[in-house]
Amino acid sequence: MKQSTGLFENITTVSEATRVGFISKLEEIKAEKGFKLEQEGHVSGYLYYISEGSARSYYTRENRDITVSFSLEGEFVTAMHSFITRSPSYETIETLEKSLLYRISHQNLQQCFVEFPEMERAYRIILEKYYIALEEQLIFSKFKSAKDRYLELMDKKPKIIQKASVGQIASFLDMTIETLSRIRARI
Template sequence: MEKISGMFDLFPGLSEEAKNAFSGEIETLSYEKGELLEKEGRVCDHLYFIIEGSARSFYVRENKDITVSFSLEKEFLTSMHSFISRKPSYENIEAMEKSKVARINHKALLKLFEKHHDLERTYRLILEQYYVTLEEQLIFAKFKSARDRYLDLMEYRPKIIHKASVGQIASYLDMSIETLSRIRAKI
């Protein structure tokens, strides 16, 4: 429970009562490398927090695996569109290594919001961070060269380079494995 309480350090304004209520609804699970936390075609019912390990979100189109995002320790993740809209997800979430996560059910979270408005504010902050990351990723993909995208990844999220496969990184950066290999050889 000690590492789970670390998630609350990200939100210092949260009351002890809200923390305890939230902790009471948390389920802790372990996943092996390659195991799916969420599967496309199903409604995503959980918001996750990575205690240990890492995960990636991806979808498959025309037999091609396309990585959308990476999540590391002390980060929240979910299939946001599905979690909010309650529609089936178009993405999968996969553990990239042996991982331990805490998760909370969508219905339980909504019930907590009714009693604890500071939790609702905390959730808004999580959504804002998700939005900022998504917007940065869109700008990143449209306006930066392949080399600059890789250099940014090295600077701002270096752990991903050590945890993800070359194919996953290339897909995330929207380039071929060959292009990524050429860039890496020149750095």
């Protein structure tokens, strides 16, 4: 794994044995743009680490994609509710570009917790970051103006502006493509 030394850098410090044990259970995935990592209606089987590339999570309602999150290099992604509860996913996760990912199955992750108890702490921190991002997104979508939502996306995840389509960005920001175009023209 190319970035194995940086895998836990943004999360927590783990022992070398834990890091090596976890990495030994990872499977490398090379995916083209549009590859479905997880599918709505199926149980999420894997936790993914994006080494190179990006992904988006979305729901389909009334024949419309509603983007709920974007994930970039150095981040973990999965359909978290499905992954934890072992129930069918509400969302689909697809790559936005050619990507290099590493994934661990739910079963292998659970085995890591048994073999390397400090992995539970690292996983808890991953879950905390996921929860914080989810709460920020809720506040972001309910209490900020369309312009403020776009400016915050530019500030926090500027790479998304280059990687995602205008429609995906507008959907994520909970606005029409026309509104997004007007905001971009004024900035």
